[in-house]
Amino acid sequence: MIVDDFMTLEQRRELIKEGVVILRKIVSQDLCRAAIEAVNRKEGGASDAVQALYHNSPLHSLLQDLLGGQVLPVTSAQIAVRMPTPTDQIDIYMGRPTPSPFDWNGHVDGIAIHPGPHENNPDHEAPIMSFSALVGVALSEQIKPDCGNFAVLRGSHLTNAAFFAHQASKGGPLGPGGPDWPLEPWHRQPGSNASRGQWPDVRPRMIPPPTRSMGDSPRYVGESDNGSWWPSATQQLMSKGDAVIAHYLTCHGESRHVGKKPRNMVFFRIKHHLHTEYRPRDHKTAEMRYMTEVLSDPWLEWSQIEVDKNFRSSLGKQTQSEDS
Numbered sequence: 001m002i003v004d005d006f007m008t009l010e011q012r013r014e015l016i017k018e019g020v021v022i023l024r025k026i027v028s029q030d031l032c033r034a035a036i037e038a039v040n041r042k043e044g045g046a047s048d049a050v051q052a053l054y055h056n057s058p059l060h061s062l063l064q065d066l067l068g069g070q071v072l073p074v075t076s077a078q079i080a081v082r083m084p085t086p087t088d089q090i091d092i093y094m095g096r097p098t099p100s101p102f103d104w105n106g107h108v109d110g111i112a113i114h115p116g117p118h119e120n121n122p123d124h125e126a127p128i129m130s131f132s133a134l135v136g137v138a139l140s141e142q143i144k145p146d147c148g149n150f151a152v153l154r155g156s157h158l159t160n161a162a163f164f165a166h167q168a169s170k171g172g173p174l175g176p177g178g179p180d181w182p183l184e185p186w187h188r189q190p191g192s193n194a195s196r197g198q199w200p201d202v203r204p205r206m207i208p209p210p211t212r213s214m215g216d217s218p219r220y221v222g223e224s225d226n227g228s229w230w231p232s233a234t235q236q237l238m239s240k241g242d243a244v245i246a247h248y249l250t251c252h253g254e255s256r257h258v259g260k261k262p263r264n265m266v267f268f269r270i271k272h273h274l275h276t277e278y279r280p281r282d283h284k285t286a287e288m289r290y291m292t293e294v295l296s297d298p299w300l301e302w303s304q305i306e307v308d309k310n311f312r313s314s315l316g317k318q319t320q321s322e323d324s
């Protein structure tokens with residue numbers, strides 16, 4: 001299997017357990033250089049040089065392998081440039097001092113940002129625009145924290161999947177407005193997007209409620225229910241040519257940027273060939289039953305890490321015994 005050539009068993013276990021793994025130097029410096037030049041020329045994510053980061057590196061074959069050989073065509077990419085934060089803005093978030101020095105905007109992609117059919121309740125019946133894997137390629141050095149690093153809530157893919165399974169067990173639908181996830185205030189302001197939230201209380205609205213208590217550094221502050229919740233994620237330290245693979249359900253965001261140079265990443269969103277958007281109003285259809293299973297079982301689509309499914313079972317037992 002190709003996966004054996006580019007991921008060690010330990011790396012696969014890391015992906016299973018943490019929901020994220022970094023593959024060092026998997027993209028050549030030549031490919032990175034060409035992509036940087038294309039970005040500088042203002043070419044988009046669909047340009048040949050940017051697409052080559054995925055298609056002409058081992059990433060394409062690796063993701064095909066991980067997802068059972070059947071992945072929807074990848075033709076687009078997000079070019080994510082994060083500029084250094086001006087010094088006087090470092091602890092300011094959307095115009096106000098942050099309660100935490102750790103400025104990150106954790107979220108699960110595609111939740112509560114695509115308005116549903118209800119005019120006054122945009123989250124109601126809003127689709128979940130999911131995918132299978134997020135693949136990020138570093139085009140600049142991000143080897144120190146607080147340089148706009150890609151950051152994750154480790155293990156949140158499991159918490160989120162468990163919550164969706166819980167919503168399904170109660171009859172659905174999944175997402176905001178479904179069981180045990182009340183619709184939350186929507187105050188989108190010009191120039192913002194929902195992932196960044198609005199003061200004072202909707203910052204975590206793109207994250208399933210149980211996951212909001214997560215955070216793994218001493219800089220975790222605040223509470224999930226009073227608007228002062230600011231999770232502290234694990235910043236990924238990467239060099240040019242490194243790739244990060246994150247499970248779709250892993251909460252992620254970017255750290256604040258106190259460095260001097262722009263942080264450049266390119267993100268590819270990879271979908272298993274049966275993957276579709278989840279539409280709450282169609283929850284009981286066969287297509288949505290499948291997507292309900294996908295969102296409830298983080299490894300359903302990852303057929304080539306069967307070994308690690310066994311590992312996951314052992315992890316579950318380990319956690320139980322640790323808890324007791």
Ligand SMILES: [Fe+2]
Pocket residue numbers: 107108109252253
């Ligand atoms: Fe995102």
